Amino acid sequence: MYVQIKNLHYQYQNSSKPTIKDFSLNIDQGETVTILGESGSGKSTILRIIAGLETPKSGSISIDGKIVVDERHFVTPENRGIGMVFQDYALFPHMTVAKNIIYGLRKMNRKQKADRLDEMLELVNLTDFKYRYPYELSGGQQQRVALARALAPSPSLLVFDEPFSNLDANLQVKIRDDIYTILKKTGVTSIFVTHDQADARVLADRIVFIENGMINRVGPPEEVLGCASLLMWANSN
Amino acid sequence: MNSIRTTKSRPNMWALLSFLFITIILLPNLVIAVNFFAPANENWQHIKEYLLVDIVTNTGIILVFTAIATTLIGTSLAWIVTVYKFPLRNFFRWGLILPLAVPPFIGAYTYHGIVNYTGVIQSTLRNSFSIQVDQKYFDIMSIQGSIFIFTLFLYPYIYVITKSFFEQQSASIVENARLLGANSFEVFFRVILPIARAAIIGGVTIVMLEVINDYGVVKYYGVQTFITSIFQTWFAMGDIDSAFKIAGTLMVVVIFILILETIVRGRKRYSYSTTKVRPIQSKLLVGTKAWLMFAYCFAIFSLGLLIPLLQLIYWAVMTYDKILTAEFFTLIKNSFTAAATAALLTVAIALVIANYTRISRSIFSKVISKITVLGYSIPGAIIAVGIITIFIALDDILYSFFTSFNSDPIYVLRTSLVMLISAYVIRFLAVGYNSIEAGFEKVGNTFTEASRMLGVSQVKTFFGVDIPLVKGAVISGFILVFVDILKELPLTMLLQPFNFSTLATKAFRYANDEMVSEAASASLLIILISGICIFIFHKVLDKGE
Structure with a gap:
């Protein structure tokens, strides 16, 4: 199990x-x-x-x-x-979409982070929203950023x-x-x-x-x- | 709920730090409490027999009448600006808070300067109208005078707290009462005052604690109260033991007031936790009624700000060439350095404690939160007495330490700013803490949890997420503490190092040396800075929300 x-x-x-x-x-x-x-x-x-x-x-x-x-x-x-997607998403309001997603990637170097970020943005289909702030996104988009952020560190x-x-x-x-x-x-x-x-x-x-x-x-x-x-x-x- | 634990075995750094800070806050109070029960000397017997009754009566009379007067003025003004539209009402809404920018001790000597024999009123009557007045009608240096001063400059505490209550909570209640046929007068006395009880009591408690804490007004007006007696026994008589006894008695009074507040307020809170705030519809007044309201607001505004301000400006113009020297800039530098250092420390400590009490919901953390807030209730003079005792003891230890190493023994602490700044932090921690705690409450815990779920430790989360999110609250906390310290008198008088004065202490010393016009420049600067901060908080932030 x-x-x-x-x-x-x-x-x-x-x-x-x-x-x-x-x-x-x-x-x-x-x-x-x-x-x-x-x-x-x-x-x-x-x-x-x-x-x-x-x-x-x-x-x-x-x-x-x-x-x-x-x-x-x-x-x-x-x-x-463990990765978690919160009810109200809890996206950090003072960080861009990109910063939010790479926030949990502490152990990677710059190149690895950038690659992982692009991979995640592609996965949730938000490549064009990299430098937006959470409040500039719709509810559905915020939801997908939250998912990308939770998935980025490859949680078990x-x-x-x-x-x-x-x-x-x-x-x-x-x-x-x-x-x-x-x-x-x-x-x-x-x-x-x-x-x-x-x-x-x-x-x-x-x-x-x-x-x-x-x-x-x-x-x-x-x-x-x-x-x-x-x-x-x-x-x- | 349980807190997020680190591990089962490792002690929690946040809890430890919070505990340490709280111990430091409690220490001066404990010193007082312990010494309060020490055997009394002859002097204390004498004080108890001849002075204590006067002290208690004076303090009691001032407290009761100031409480009544500030409540009447504060709530009536708050009610008027909430429910009526009349000329300049939007200005008065925040303008009536501004008297808070005038420290009561500055108000005290300014008003004495206005009404005394050589002051503007009497000299105008004499010179232009040849009227000689009986001095007893112009005797402001009395208990009545103190009540007058306290009322004028402290009513805004009640005004602010009841105004926000009226604006946010009372719409539906007032409308209902009106529909049931009550007139404005009835609505105010039978509906509004009772439901605003908790808010009013909260405000009155702050006013009473401020009155108890005051040294400048009663000292200048020659009224014997607890604080002046502490100064007197300590400095004039050199009787530390009796100072402890008076401070201890005063602490009992403070605790009594706090218990009374809890009982009278009962289970009522300042506000309901509803987000659906419907502002009350204000009624347009015309004609005499409108001008009556205007006149009332304008009268209080003039007495509380305009008149003292004009008098101070007049004095400042008369004396500025004597005052604005290098020494004045040293005063500014001293005030700003001491206030900024202490405010920075206060905010840092408040952040640590607030973060701990927010994350851990244990009983221990609740106790810590309560003690932090209670710190503000203890009058500055009591903290000062406690702090001096502790620092002298520490100094003696250091002294013998230096001696044993054969270096030049000196008393380091009692002559340094460390003592004063520690006292500021202890006295004003609650102010910073309240602001930051409210900030954390607004933000909630989810962001912290989200950060930790992404593999980031509590400490890194604190700096990367928590602090940026409550930045606004941290800055407001800093400004509030800074301004409070700038206006502070009793603590600074007792603890400032030799050859170190602040704007406030220098102004008070000038006034006390019968050089009241020389005190004007420093007083104006204090009022100006406080006024700007109040303006920012109540005008700009009010609009932002």
């Missing part, structure tokens, strides 16, 4: 109930998994724990055979080699936190398809967190449906999305 998550527990300091209860999941290399759930179900917290932005109460995570967190170890976010795992929620409805479908194509082109292992069943259906090899911090159902999209409780949830939304 490429990513192994075992018995994750998590509780916020000022809360009486645990946010995540006994969460376990294995992910194959190159697989795309979508964590689907309502707001407040704990799905984003799982992503933040995997990324190293939160510390679990107990449980362990290993990526590619290396333990990143357990009872005794904690690898800091900057040393986990790429995670997305509600990546389409800030986009117009008509743009969502297009961007989603673009991202799907790019992901399949690079073959990177990825996890999406979303509350949107359509997103989950299009993107996922497998869907993890969570409720109240616990896994309700895991499986291929057609299997998970067919079940009754999910239909009810979808109707109530």
